[in-house]
Amino acid sequence: MSVPPLKRRLLGTTAARGTRRTPSSATNFIVFDAFSNDVPVTGYKCAILSDTHPSFYNLKSAQPRKVIPVTRLVNMLLPCLFILPVLLFAQGKFTAEDYDRALWMTTRFYGAQRSGKGPNWLIMQHDTAAYRTSFTKDADGGTDLEGGWFDCGDHVTFGQTYFFSAYVLAKAYDLFPTGFHDNYCGFDYADYVKSGNWDMDGGQGDGIPDLLQELKYATDWIIKATPNSSTFYYQKGEGAKDHKTWVTAGKMSTQPVDEGGEPRKVYKNPNDGVMAALAAGALAIMSRVYQKFDEEYAATCLEHAKNAYGYAKSHKGQAAGAGDGGFYGSHSQPAVVAFITAASEMYAATKEDGYKNDALAEKDNIKYHNWGFDYSNTHDLAPLAMATAGVDTARIDQLKSMFVDSYVNSLNGEGVCTKGNGTWGALRYPGNHAFIVAAWSKMKKDTSLESFIYKQVDYIMGGNNAKQSFIVGFCANCSKSPQYPHHRNVYLRDDNPNDSAKAGMTIPERNRQFGYLVGGTWNSSDFKESVTN
Numbered sequence: 001m002s003v004p005p006l007k008r009r010l011l012g013t014t015a016a017r018g019t020r021r022t023p024s025s026a027t028n029f030i031v032f033d034a035f036s037n038d039v040p041v042t043g044y045k046c047a048i049l050s051d052t053h054p055s056f057y058n059l060k061s062a063q064p065r066k067v068i069p070v071t072r073l074v075n076m077l078l079p080c081l082f083i084l085p086v087l088l089f090a091q092g093k094f095t096a097e098d099y100d101r102a103l104w105m106t107t108r109f110y111g112a113q114r115s116g117k118g119p120n121w122l123i124m125q126h127d128t129a130a131y132r133t134s135f136t137k138d139a140d141g142g143t144d145l146e147g148g149w150f151d152c153g154d155h156v157t158f159g160q161t162y163f164f165s166a167y168v169l170a171k172a173y174d175l176f177p178t179g180f181h182d183n184y185c186g187f188d189y190a191d192y193v194k195s196g197n198w199d200m201d202g203g204q205g206d207g208i209p210d211l212l213q214e215l216k217y218a219t220d221w222i223i224k225a226t227p228n229s230s231t232f233y234y235q236k237g238e239g240a241k242d243h244k245t246w247v248t249a250g251k252m253s254t255q256p257v258d259e260g261g262e263p264r265k266v267y268k269n270p271n272d273g274v275m276a277a278l279a280a281g282a283l284a285i286m287s288r289v290y291q292k293f294d295e296e297y298a299a300t301c302l303e304h305a306k307n308a309y310g311y312a313k314s315h316k317g318q319a320a321g322a323g324d325g326g327f328y329g330s331h332s333q334p335a336v337v338a339f340i341t342a343a344s345e346m347y348a349a350t351k352e353d354g355y356k357n358d359a360l361a362e363k364d365n366i367k368y369h370n371w372g373f374d375y376s377n378t379h380d381l382a383p384l385a386m387a388t389a390g391v392d393t394a395r396i397d398q399l400k401s402m403f404v405d406s407y408v409n410s411l412n413g414e415g416v417c418t419k420g421n422g423t424w425g426a427l428r429y430p431g432n433h434a435f436i437v438a439a440w441s442k443m444k445k446d447t448s449l450e451s452f453i454y455k456q457v458d459y460i461m462g463g464n465n466a467k468q469s470f471i472v473g474f475c476a477n478c479s480k481s482p483q484y485p486h487h488r489n490v491y492l493r494d495d496n497p498n499d500s501a502k503a504g505m506t507i508p509e510r511n512r513q514f515g516y517l518v519g520g521t522w523n524s525s526d527f528k529e530s531v532t533n
Helices: 095-113 157-176 188-194 210-225 249-253 274-289 295-314 338-348 353-360 382-387 397-409 427-444 448-459
Strands: 007-012 025-036 044-047 055-058 074-079 233-237 266-268
Touching: 007 074, 044 074, 095 210, 095 448, 157 210, 157 233, 157 274, 157 382, 157 427, 210 233, 210 274, 210 295, 274 295, 338 353, 338 382, 353 382, 382 397, 382 427, 397 427, 427 448
Parallel strands: none
Antiparallel strands: 007 025, 025 044, 025 074, 044 055, 233 266
16 A cells, blocks of 8 residues: 555654753654554654664554655763654655664663663673662662663753653654554563674564653653652752762762762752653553553553642642752743643543643643743643643644744754754754654644654754764764763773773773764754763
């Protein structure tokens, strides 16, 4: 059968960072094939990339497999969690195999962000056995808080970017479920260990989409962070202490507390409703999409989504930055837009009118952020969630007029969207905006903006004037790819090298298919690598 051009999907995700808190050297996006809910799309491929890592998936097919290029990057932009979506088609600058590889790589990147017992595939075979896990003692009294994701190349967990990234990835799967495939064992990476091959062909699927397995590691921790409706944990570790030494997470766990070691400080109960709202949204989606794999886990997700929602509702409209220092700022106003997103997702999960009414009561607070879509400007998600959840389907038109039109009409000479911060963590924005445009396109079954989505994804993959790939480990017909990402675990160095020595570091062969998206630039020829930035 022939598949209309719009049958593609796209997914996005996020990674965050630490010192000047905006995006850092880690970003990833996900690209998928887009409209398969209404028409069977068989034999097509998709890619996923994100601020944290990229991945690619195959669509299930009963027919001979055809391939359609797909891109999606989720990579680490220095040490920040951002979200960069990408999509998959047959008209991009790369082959289907290229997009497929980028998707696989960026998806598995999230496994390189695992804190706690993991396993974290970057360090799980560390020469020093004690360094194969990290921060296993994270807790608040008797409350176990081990696990979750690190913030980009650092070892702190920052809620501002964490919950945003988890929600966006969950939403990507929700919108484009058939775009994600099963290439490896995402729970423990036992397939790679067995084969001894950490490249794409060393994995073996296990029946659950890779993205969901990576996302589940994040929601496992969100469940711990939401024990009831009056308690909400949002940060582990302190940025200033974390930045004192350049060592792996496993090594840092054993250091003195003043150098980021255990026991670490944990933060809870902020005067903020945004983080809890996005946590509720992520768990609500998981309660629906994970049900066919584990009904009990899905029910637990919904139970804790209600806890997070209760906290978000009691702090509706409030916004706060990171618990220590200025690592991440607070959400812009009106911060209540995140609550609209949460209420909509809770309605989708429960069909209880109370949630629907909560969303509708705040609908007039949806405003344009005058910036770009990122963790502190999540306004785009409110009309999208209202429309997809059935709270108010007409809101999809508001998404177009208020956000999509602004993005597609703000392109530079290389076709890159220039809304947002172009000086630090710049590439999270083209990726994020591609996701929003793809989501609108999917809901409206409109192919008119495909070219915009392609341009953003292809630029990041190296389809730009300088032929510069911005994904660590990926280079297809490119002249160069990043060699010095700001990420401590990938190098497996525990000797705390000075800046001069860092400039000479190399990534071990085993870890080279990293899938990390560096911060990058909107003009490809302007990019200059720096491991310390």
